[in-house]
Amino acid sequence: MSFNFAVLLRLFFQYWFIFHQCPDGRIFCSSMKRTKIAELLRTEPTNTEVLVKGWVKAFRNNQFIALNDGSCAANIQVVVDAERVDAALTDRIKFGAAIGVRGKLIESQGKGQKVEVVAEELTIFGDCNPEEYPLQPKRQTLEYLREVAHLRFRTNTFGAVFRVRHALAFAIHKFFNDRGFYYMHTPVITASDAEGAGEMFHVTTLPLENIPRTEDGEVDFSKDFFERPANLTVSGQLEAELGALALSDVYTFGPTFRAENSNTTRHLAEFWMIEPEIAFADLHDDMDLAEDMLQYVINYVLEHCADDLQLLENRLLEEEKSKPQHERSPMPLVERLRFVVENKFERLTYTEAIEILKNSKPNKKGKFQFPIEGWGADLQSEHERYLVEKHFQKPVILTNYPAAIKAFYMRLDDPGENVPGPTVSAMDILFPGIGEIVGGSQREERYDVLLQKMREMNIPEEELYWYLDTRKFGSCPHAGFGLGFERLVQFVTGMGNIRDVIAFPRYPGNAEF
RNA sequence: GCCUCAUUAGCUCAGUUGGUUAGAGCGGCGGACUGUUAAUCCGUAGGUCCAAGGUUCAAGUCCUUGAUGAGGCGCCA
Numbered sequence: 001m002s003f004n005f006a007v008l009l010r011l012f013f014q015y016w017f018i019f020h021q022c023p024d025g026r027i028f029c030s031s032m033k034r035t036k037i038a039e040l041l042r043t044e045p046t047n048t049e050v051l052v053k054g055w056v057k058a059f060r061n062n063q064f065i066a067l068n069d070g071s072c073a074a075n076i077q078v079v080v081d082a083e084r085v086d087a088a089l090t091d092r093i094k095f096g097a098a099i100g101v102r103g104k105l106i107e108s109q110g111k112g113q114k115v116e117v118v119a120e121e122l123t124i125f126g127d128c129n130p131e132e133y134p135l136q137p138k139r140q141t142l143e144y145l146r147e148v149a150h151l152r153f154r155t156n157t158f159g160a161v162f163r164v165r166h167a168l169a170f171a172i173h174k175f176f177n178d179r180g181f182y183y184m185h186t187p188v189i190t191a192s193d194a195e196g197a198g199e200m201f202h203v204t205t206l207p208l209e210n211i212p213r214t215e216d217g218e219v220d221f222s223k224d225f226f227e228r229p230a231n232l233t234v235s236g237q238l239e240a241e242l243g244a245l246a247l248s249d250v251y252t253f254g255p256t257f258r259a260e261n262s263n264t265t266r267h268l269a270e271f272w273m274i275e276p277e278i279a280f281a282d283l284h285d286d287m288d289l290a291e292d293m294l295q296y297v298i299n300y301v302l303e304h305c306a307d308d309l310q311l312l313e314n315r316l317l318e319e320e321k322s323k324p325q326h327e328r329s330p331m332p333l334v335e336r337l338r339f340v341v342e343n344k345f346e347r348l349t350y351t352e353a354i355e356i357l358k359n360s361k362p363n364k365k366g367k368f369q370f371p372i373e374g375w376g377a378d379l380q381s382e383h384e385r386y387l388v389e390k391h392f393q394k395p396v397i398l399t400n401y402p403a404a405i406k407a408f409y410m411r412l413d414d415p416g417e418n419v420p421g422p423t424v425s426a427m428d429i430l431f432p433g434i435g436e437i438v439g440g441s442q443r444e445e446r447y448d449v450l451l452q453k454m455r456e457m458n459i460p461e462e463e464l465y466w467y468l469d470t471r472k473f474g475s476c477p478h479a480g481f482g483l484g485f486e487r488l489v490q491f492v493t494g495m496g497n498i499r500d501v502i503a504f505p506r507y508p509g510n511a512e513f
Numbered sequence: 514g515c516c517u518c519a520u521u522a523g524c525u526c527a528g529u530u531g532g533u534u535a536g537a538g539c540g541g542c543g544g545a546c547u548g549u550u551a552a553u554c555c556g557u558a559g560g561u562c563c564a565a566g567g568u569u570c571a572a573g574u575c576c577u578u579g580a581u582g583a584g585g586c587g588c589c590a
Contacts, residue, residue, distance in 0.1 A: 058549090058550080058551080060549045060550070060552050060553090061547070061548075061549045062546065063546090063548075064547095066549095066550080075550095079547090079548085079549095083547090108548095110548045110549065110550080111548090111549095112550050130523095133523095134523085135524095136523075136539080136541090137539095138524070138525085138540065139524090139525080140524060140525080141524085143582065144524070144525090146582095147582090198588070199588090235590095256590080258589075258590085260589075261588085262587085262588060262589075264587090264589095265583095265585095266589085267590085268590090369586080380586085381587090434590095435589090435590090436589070438590080439589080439590065482590060483590070484589085484590030485590085486590080488590095497583090509581095
């Protein structure tokens with residue numbers, strides 16, 4: 001009895017699937033499993049029946065559809081037999097339309113592709129009116145596409161950028177996981193205003209049109225949601241340190257917010273940052289980790305995103321054709337990435353860098369906007385660019401900066417010979433075109449030294465009692481760094497503007513989508 | 514926040530010293546086309562020259578202010 005019921009039920013569902021009608025009224029074989037185009041292009045053409053779904057990239061000669069589903073950069077060619085398909089249907093095969101095709105996967109009869117799908121059944125899921133559609137089958141500028149960021153995923157360039165972005169994110173998790181790191185989620189909302197990494201966005205539920213005040217006219221934060229001032233995080237580092245001092249090796253990978261009025265090609269108000277923190281480690285362990293990680297993830301993308309990188313390399317070459325020779329990249333994209341993976345980064349101290357810059361041609365000829373006068377000043381981006389792009393022509397790690405220009409938590413160095421002033425165990429990794437991609441340091445683990453430093457730099461010690469506690473109880477040498485994820489994506493994709501490597505960029509005056 | 518440059522058709526751009534009716538390519542639309550590859554061929558429509566003031570007989574073009582965008586600098590990742 002129960003057996004018969006099961007058979008009936010199965011028959012019913014089989015029937016229902018086979019004759020289930022699509023929105024346009026055509027009967028569609030929806031019980032068949034859809035195959036992604038990336039997989040189809042790897043398949044040997046065995047005359048098997050397949051179901052493919054995607055968006056129309058081109059419809060040539062009333063016969064050939066270039067179809068893309070985002071699974072890879074390449075399109076698959078669908079061949080339509082006009083005699084077998086209703087003209088009312090082929091009229092709706094427009095650039096951008098979402099369609100499904102059931103047919104046989106065969107060896108391509110034409111040149112230019114290995115396989116193609118001969119359409120036996122065709123369904124329009126979503127029409128796309130070319131008179132209104134903001135995208136066109138032609139080159140459009142990145143600035144224009146930024147205005148239609150909700151649709152730009154559909155272009156070849158942005159498809160490649162976001163596939164590479166995913167691969168990089170995945171590779172980062174894999175790298176750390178394989179090395180025994182724990183992924184730690186640090187708070188996005190923070191009550192401490194003491195991290196000193198720039199202007200913060202306030203988080204409040206107080207009514208802006210009628211802010212409660214104390215008797216002295218100050219904002220009465222006791223009436224606010226957290227009963228104290230709160231902000232969006234500018235860094236998860238301090239909290240990551242707390243985790244590292246028990247779990248040994250941790251990393252964060254989350255959104256970060258800076259309310260700086262920065263208008264450049266490498267700053268965002270909302271960006272993603274990776275911050276590893278390692279216990280029982282010094283600055284050299286920190287540098288080794290950062291260099292290994294960068295080389296690992298770039299290599300991962302070279303291995304897994306070859307087609308997308310080639311597409312991005314061609315895009316860059318095309319873009320640079322209109323630029324004067326000296327503004328063009330010295331190497332094509334893929335070659336540049338291989339170079340970074342295969343060569344050790346150049347490591348030198350701030351003091352050594354100052355000597356090189358002081359004796360450099362542009363400094364002697366007065367070409368620097370900010371001439372190098374001596375030890376102690378922060379390096380400007382023109383100086384960093386000279387070191388990376390002219391002098392060494394490879395990624396550079398600068399270490400042991402003057403204590404006065406770096407954050408309070410960085411470990412104070414022992415006085416060195418031929419070093420004019422106190423330095424800290426800090427390191428910055430500089431990349432061509434991008435500038436600073438990593439900033440890190442060995443952390444000050446000595447309670448007394450840290451406390452004195454906080455007092456000198458006016459860091460409120462009461463607010464950071466929890467940070468100081470780690471130095472009071474079982475403190476140990478430890479280190480870490482912050483990697484700007486979008487800057488990494490910029491470097492790997494060759495995109496010039498950081499606003500083009502994040503789906504919906506936030507920057508001064510812009511929070512669209 | 515500071516400096517420089519830009520804004521002309523759906524998109525990318527040209528437009529001379531201020532001078533009659535502002536042009537091109539691509540895209541769109543209509544047509545042709547069963548082995549195309551940014552398909553091709555024929556035809557066709559499409560403009561508040563960013564906005565507001567000003568100079569001038571006359572402004573897309575010159576001046577002022579503003580808006581938006583881009584690049585550089587600062588802050589940083």
